[in-house]
Amino acid sequence: MTRALPVLPVLVPLATAIACLALHAFPRARRAASVGGAGLLLLAAAALLRHVDAAEFAVLQVGAWPAPFGISLVADRFAAILVLLTGVTGLAVAVYSLGSIDDVREAHGYHTLFHVLLAGVCMAFLTGDLFNLYVAFEVMLMASFVLLALGGERAQLEGAVKYVTLNLLSSGFFLVAVGTLYGVAGTLNMADLARTLESGVAPGLSTTLACLLLVAFGIKAAVFPLFFWLPASYHTPPVAVSAVFAGLLTKVGVYALVRAFTLIFRAEPEFTDALILGIAVFTMVTGVLGAAAQFEFRRVLSFHIVSQIGYMVLGLGLATPLALAGTVFYLMHHIVVKTNLFLVGGLVKWIGGTLALESLGGIYKRRPALALLFLVPAFSLAGIPPLSGFWGKLVLVKAGLDAGQYLVTAIALAVSLLTLYSMTKLWNEAFWKEPPAPGPREDQPLPWTLLGPVVALAAITVAVGLAAGPVFDLASRAGAQLSDPARYVEAVLGPGAAR
Template identity: 55%
Template structure:
């Protein structure tokens, strides 16, 4: 039994149960922190194992591979689990101050842990139907967290969030059914082999498009992102930070997994669509942000535009582009969760989240201003912060492929990101508060719990930015694994699973995308 694969899943569930039983006491929040800390250790152990041994797989209940439920961790899964654990710990600490006793007794901490379990499960599973189940676990926990406050705003945002996400999961389910009908298997590694034998490749492309739409809704890609800016600014700040950091990234991860492992039969078609989706996602997201004035609404639209960069990495589908996508994924979770946490502190200090109605943060709390600048500039892609390297690799990859227009869009969107960040900076930080309030950080009750995660994530951003080498090298190894699925398949199905040599993936996509582009 591979305990190291199931431990990152079991820990949050156990923590959730304890948190639920102790929901009426103040200690519940501390148990959530302790559980998240243990989860981080478990994720670290898994990461170390994957770095040492390559892809690790475990069969739940000891059913042999294509029949039972498989948990698999390759480098991408392992790093996503690790980054989930880091975000979970940061937000759990933040929640010590941010979540009041009423929400605690309604089961906030239990729901939060279940959400983390759902996200972790989605990253670790090697079975398509199991992925659907983890999506639902994640979804139902996020529903609860979203409307736990029960105010008009939350209900209003919740209706849109629930409705559109339910449609996407049903579409996903239908895609699973049709894919099963074509291949007779649900195990992802087995699928990767069986899809090659499907006679009707056109039908396979149709199924691939169903998955693309379903995951696209989850990832908030153009044109199906409307649920995100309608909902993400309504719940408490700790909830929206964990949503912003993790939920859409599960969609991106699922896209990356399925469209490298299973649906690589018609790259010229599917990945060209992804390319245009990525460009429109980047542009609409950043333009939407320019029109907003609410701190969190600006950031929500920026999630969308950043999702575009990750999908772009997947769409270009060269080793370098996938390096960029993986790097971007990791960097973005840290930065975006941090910006939402800072938004929460700024609302506490200034009493509002509309940037035109607040101000004075730079003069009264310069430390918070510095903490904001790090993730904000990283998001926009200033050297030497983490976002610069992420953007650099992706732009370089598109230039290598001769996709000049795409590279231009990516750079222009980066510029417009700076516009939004300077808007927050100029309004919320630079100008004096319109009501004459002096938002002093030292007067904030419970500030340690609010500041520690923010500082921690900002330091992480700095570390990635100043020492990018190990992270880029890691992303490179991970992209090699994504493009050559042999290791993944043999880890799940055994050494003799691949009888025929896998076609060389590196040569196919570049030329085909080029042709379409010209």
């Protein structure tokens, strides 16, 4: 059973997707299967993280083909943490979908697509093979394409055209990089690639390929200057879809960047780290400035995704063990908080009937508890102590100061002030000011399917903030693992493989 742990987070959502498909004629059973499957995924992910945290690595050579010839599934602490967060997000959004996805979308395979998306995300986190990562990306993208367009509203289709185009271009770059890398190194197993490239095969070409992958993953992660597809599409689908996209999809891009630049491409770290650091700064600044100009709830949040991605990439650019721990911690914090903010946006839309800020208002007066629920993730995003975002930023700032990057650190702090400005704007417009017209459901109680996930995710944010010590210890164990790629290589290829 322990051996199968790395493959369970892929198999469980796939099986759930098939079950949802088979239960096509039974809507209630299909909903139950969807939530049950998401719960099972969370359990499988928790078991995986528990195992990996003790044993460092869980490696499964699929079909018993030895690495590097077969496909390896590798879970280190970083991957296992992200799989657990996928489980948390998956369960929260699966429950939220019960109350917010209409019957037409459900009948056209919403639940199936949702679980295929989760399977693709988990596979991307767990695979130890670069071509398999491409396949995982495609599985995830195909599901996300359909989820984005499902329903066929005009705004959705417009957003989908932009989203699909940019993501296909990114896949094209990725594919070329993978093919060329195979031609250069003769392998696509990540551990084997790390070993081969470290031994000095084609040093110049490997940096070129690193930059090609930087572009490919950068588009997926929505870093500057490749992020324009994100705010053009994330505000168009139903809120549940936006929330799972916002929580997970760009983070797969960040994960791939971290994996590629901590494990595979260590040939010219001075060059790539400086490049990544510059990208991180511009991503933080442009994202937060873009958000300041927006007056739609989800578009503000979409630009903030971009800005926050900058912080995660910042840790990768600093490349010290502490900074990598900061990136891991920031990812943990951000996935929960960002999903939650989109879900709160859904509650606001449910009450007010719109997400255009000028037509909203007065929620604090009528539902003070809901307004407080918004403040937890919003303050956490801006980095107010003692919530989780504060600790994430603290670690990154400390890592930045330790590395002597004072200017970069100062910019990161300034950006978090501007984040607070955006959150204040959302608060003023949607919660504080008098509404121009009352919303359609001012006096109805919120259904628990919508409220439950928001409360649960807010509780996680508070808990991570209050128990920041143990959580950060976990993140720093993951960061230490990322800074020691030789261990990864030996775990996959066998002892002594890393010379």
